Amino acid sequence: METILEVKNLTKLYKNGRGVKNISFSIQKGDIVGLLGPNGSGKTTIMKTIMGLTHGSESSVTVFGNDVETDVEKTLEKVGGLIERPAIFEHLSAKDNLRMMARYYPHVDEERIQQVLEATRISQYQKEKCGKFSLGMKQRLGLALAILSDPELVILDEPTNGLDIEGTVEIREIIKKMSAEKGTSFLIASHLAPEIEKTCNKVAIVHDGELLSFETMEEALRLNPTLEDYFLSKVKDKRGSVLI
Numbered sequence: 001m002e003t004i005l006e007v008k009n010l011t012k013l014y015k016n017g018r019g020v021k022n023i024s025f026s027i028q029k030g031d032i033v034g035l036l037g038p039n040g041s042g043k044t045t046i047m048k049t050i051m052g053l054t055h056g057s058e059s060s061v062t063v064f065g066n067d068v069e070t071d072v073e074k075t076l077e078k079v080g081g082l083i084e085r086p087a088i089f090e091h092l093s094a095k096d097n098l099r100m101m102a103r104y105y106p107h108v109d110e111e112r113i114q115q116v117l118e119a120t121r122i123s124q125y126q127k128e129k130c131g132k133f134s135l136g137m138k139q140r141l142g143l144a145l146a147i148l149s150d151p152e153l154v155i156l157d158e159p160t161n162g163l164d165i166e167g168t169v170e171i172r173e174i175i176k177k178m179s180a181e182k183g184t185s186f187l188i189a190s191h192l193a194p195e196i197e198k199t200c201n202k203v204a205i206v207h208d209g210e211l212l213s214f215e216t217m218e219e220a221l222r223l224n225p226t227l228e229d230y231f232l233s234k235v236k237d238k239r240g241s242v243l244i
């Protein structure tokens with residue numbers, strides 16, 4: 001198995017003392033890893049540190065064997081990300097937003113742009129200015145931007161945020177198809193257990209800045225009817241109480 005991402009003892013504490021402590025996990029080629037945790041548990045902080053957008057204190061994050069702290073550009077060449085809100089130029093069309101992004105990737109041509117517009121089902125709106133897009137359409141464009149360069153690792157923060165049922169299913173299918181057909185690896189943050197359960201083959205439970213567990217989905221569901229039950233059992237183990 002090829003290790004794509006390795007996070008060792010990631011600690012990032014903000015001045016207010018909040019953040020994440022001692023997070024360790026790894027992603028192998030083709031894995032779809034879900035980062036499941038409630039609001040404020042540290043999911044975005046973990047993703048931002050992996051993408052070099054913020055820096056941990058005692059951590060080591062290696063992507064494709066390169067240390068993210070020492071060589072961010074090289075490390076992130078094969079990584080696509082959608083973190084917090086998609087970075088979209090509202091005065092441009094969806095297609096022009098993709099063209100702007102394509103400037104950074106010599107191998108991305110018009111055919112690839114069209115392919116991605118179709119895969120994310122925004123081709124019918126491709127000429128409209130993005131300022132008029134609904135939240136869900138912006139989210140689809142955010143995913144299109146993240147996968148445009150055909151990255152080997154895609155990092156997505158709440159990718160189905162604002163999407164309707166069909167949109168959620170479509171995004172899930174795109175993720176699974178890329179993993180199965182191309183071996184693309186994914187790290188997906190969400191506070192929605194059913195979504196992570198349906199999409200991912202591994203799950204990391206984050207709570208109050210700590211990693212409570214990192215398991216295959218199969219193992220998580222072995223003694224639990226749903227991922228939600230697994231999550232609650234892990235939180236209960238930590239607190240020694242049924243209250244969460």
Ligand SMILES: Nc1ncnc2c1ncn2[C@@H]1O[C@H](COP(=O)(O)OP(=O)(O)OP(=O)(O)O)[C@@H](O)[C@H]1O
Binds near residue numbers: 038039191
């Ligand atoms: N720039 C910052 N300065 C101070 N505290 C921060 C900062 N960013 C995040 N935090 C705090 O760190 C903790 C983890 O936040 P983070 O955004 O990583 O959580 P999250 O799991 O992504 O939450 P959500 O699901 O609500 O997006 C929270 O307590 C948050 O208030």
